[in-house]
Amino acid sequence: xxxxxxxxxxxxxxxxxxxxxxxxxxxxxxxxxxxxxxxxxxxxxxxxxxxxxxxxxxxxxxxxxxxxxxxxxxxxxxxxxxxx
Numbered sequence: 001x002x003x004x005x006x007x008x009x010x011x012x013x014x015x016x017x018x019x020x021x022x023x024x025x026x027x028x029x030x031x032x033x034x035x036x037x038x039x040x041x042x043x044x045x046x047x048x049x050x051x052x053x054x055x056x057x058x059x060x061x062x063x064x065x066x067x068x069x070x071x072x073x074x075x076x077x078x079x080x081x082x083x084x
Contacts, residue, residue, distance in 0.1 A: 011039050020048040020080055022073045026057025026066075
């Protein structure tokens with residue numbers, strides 16, 4: 001399983017994603033270090049990449065303020081798809 005997993009690592013080369021991307025990352029996340037979000041942003045080919053860091057957020061990103069941020073980001077992205 002470990003050997004197979006090494007064949008599927010994605011943050012070692014550019015990722016052919018050119019769509020707008022917003023990354024929401026908790027800096028208090030014990031499962032995924034916040035530095036992974038910056039590495040991912042560097043690999044994306046899109047120029048429209050926004051990082052949202054929350055210093056207190058954990059992996060769940062489930063506090064009311066964090067959920068409001070998630071909603072805001074989703075509305076922003078949806079408006080980019082269908083501007084009014």
